[in-house]
Amino acid sequence: MAEARIDKWMWAVRIFKTRTIAAEACKKGRVTINGSQVKAARMVKFGDIIQVRKPPVTYSFKVLQPIEKRVGAKKVSEMMENVTSPEQYELLEMSRVSGFVDRARGTGRPTKKERRSLEEFTTPEFIDDFDLDWEDDD
Numbered sequence: 001m002a003e004a005r006i007d008k009w010m011w012a013v014r015i016f017k018t019r020t021i022a023a024e025a026c027k028k029g030r031v032t033i034n035g036s037q038v039k040a041a042r043m044v045k046f047g048d049i050i051q052v053r054k055p056p057v058t059y060s061f062k063v064l065q066p067i068e069k070r071v072g073a074k075k076v077s078e079m080m081e082n083v084t085s086p087e088q089y090e091l092l093e094m095s096r097v098s099g100f101v102d103r104a105r106g107t108g109r110p111t112k113k114e115r116r117s118l119e120e121f122t123t124p125e126f127i128d129d130f131d132l133d134w135e136d137d138d
Contacts, residue, residue, distance in 0.1 A: 002045060002046070002066065003043040003044065003045050003066050004043065004044055004066035004067055004068045005040065005041055005042070005043060005044075005068065006022075006026060006031065006033065006038055006040060006041075006042045006043070006044050006050070007019055007022040007023040007026055007040035007041075008022075008068040009044050009050075009063070009066060009067065009068065010022040010025075010031070010050070010052070011070065012067045012068055012069060012070045012071060012079070013061075013067070013071070013076050013079045013080050014070075014073060014076055015052055015059070015061070022040070023040035025052065026038055026039055026040040026042075027039070027040065030052060030053040030054070031050065031051070031052055031053075032050070032051045033048050033049070033050055033051075034048060034049055035051075043066075044063050044066050045063065045066055046063055046064065046065065046066060047062070047063060048062070048063045049061070049062055049063075049083065050062075050063065056091050056092065056095050057084075057088045057089070057091055057092045058084075058088055059082070059084045059088065060082070060083045060084045060085070060088075061080045061081065061082055061083065061084075062080060062081040062083050063079075063080060064078065064079055064080055064081055065078065065079045065080075067079055
């Protein structure tokens with residue numbers, strides 16, 4: 001077999017977990033072959049350079065063998081060569097180190113610090129000032 005569909009190939013060499021996700025990535029314009037965006041049905045052949053954008057990193061792979069049947073993880077190195085630049089891996093490491101620092105304010109659950117300031121704001125300060133033990137003088 002000299003050619004394989006791009007979505008099947010990416011699934012077969014374990015770039016994506018399912019073929020549906022691979023096809024969606026093509027549809028969203030996250031996959032390029034030799035610099036041009038492709039549809040899921042595009043055929044890949046030996047020597048093609050495939051770039052897959054999984055934010056924040058753009059991975060690059062060289063096709064060594066176009067296959068459409070999924071292979072074991074140990075055989076993936078025979079089917080493709082990872083040619084991703086080291087700068088891309090530095091970007092990935094930087095995003096891991098930063099963690100949730102980039103979380104947009106107001107989205108998702110509040111952080112511990114935000115929750116404490118919310119509780120401080122909503123808890124009335126004067127609740128302990130009242131003496132609730134009233135005595136009737138009848």
